[in-house]
Amino acid sequence: MFLPSELIQQANKFIAFNMARTRHRNVGKSRVQQVRVVDPYAGNDGLKVDRQLSHLQNSGGMVQITVTDSYAVNTQATDVAGNVTWSQVRLSDEFLSLAAQFNTFRIRSVRFDVYDLNPAAPAPGVFSTFHDEFTTGTQPVFSFNDVIDSADSQIVPPGTGKTSFTWMAHSTNERGYYDATPAVTSNGPDFGGLRYVLPAGTAATKYRIIVKAIVDFRGRR
Numbered sequence: 001m002f003l004p005s006e007l008i009q010q011a012n013k014f015i016a017f018n019m020a021r022t023r024h025r026n027v028g029k030s031r032v033q034q035v036r037v038v039d040p041y042a043g044n045d046g047l048k049v050d051r052q053l054s055h056l057q058n059s060g061g062m063v064q065i066t067v068t069d070s071y072a073v074n075t076q077a078t079d080v081a082g083n084v085t086w087s088q089v090r091l092s093d094e095f096l097s098l099a100a101q102f103n104t105f106r107i108r109s110v111r112f113d114v115y116d117l118n119p120a121a122p123a124p125g126v127f128s129t130f131h132d133e134f135t136t137g138t139q140p141v142f143s144f145n146d147v148i149d150s151a152d153s154q155i156v157p158p159g160t161g162k163t164s165f166t167w168m169a170h171s172t173n174e175r176g177y178y179d180a181t182p183a184v185t186s187n188g189p190d191f192g193g194l195r196y197v198l199p200a201g202t203a204a205t206k207y208r209i210i211v212k213a214i215v216d217f218r219g220r221r
Helices: 004-030 043-058 086-090 093-099 143-150
Strands: 063-075 080-085 102-114 127-137 160-169 187-200 204-220
Touching: 004 086, 063 080, 063 086, 063 093, 063 187, 080 086, 080 204, 086 093, 086 102, 086 187, 093 102, 102 127, 102 187, 127 143, 143 187, 160 187, 160 204, 187 204
Parallel strands: none
Antiparallel strands: 063 204, 080 187, 102 160, 102 204, 127 187
16 A cells, blocks of 8 residues: 555656656657658659659669670681670670760670581680670780680580570679770770680681670769
């Protein structure tokens, strides 16, 4: 049983607790709240477009596209060595079109599909992906041993449809953004792609490489 003095203390505590709750609610009500006026004709669609525009603004107007191109690989009287890399992707019409509208770019990944167009030609080529840092004007030249030493190297046999290879950006430099100006393709950055070596044979079109590169463009001019 509570004594009168204890009842008074309990009542005071109860009153103090309720006064604190009231002050807390009043403080919350007095805060300035961010209010967005909804266009009565646009409704929720207007809000969604606002969020989309805000995202574009915060992301620097980034646009991601697939750049597609194809390259023929011909046999010759001597061994043929070549690459299909960032440099070749930058020369495609799709890339050049967007490079004129954006400031920077990066290549996230590339899929290479290799088709044997001439199974009768006895020149089985070896292909593999590689990662390296160079410029468009200083592309490396690889030997047969260089290409075959790669973990994903394959000799594309005749008459088997296609053989696919994948290059993906991994390092900090490969994931960075670079100047997209078409005029700098002669000394622009390159971080690798597909390489190949074909043995000597009768001059003929042997392979067709279909390239699909995922490219990000950022910063409208």
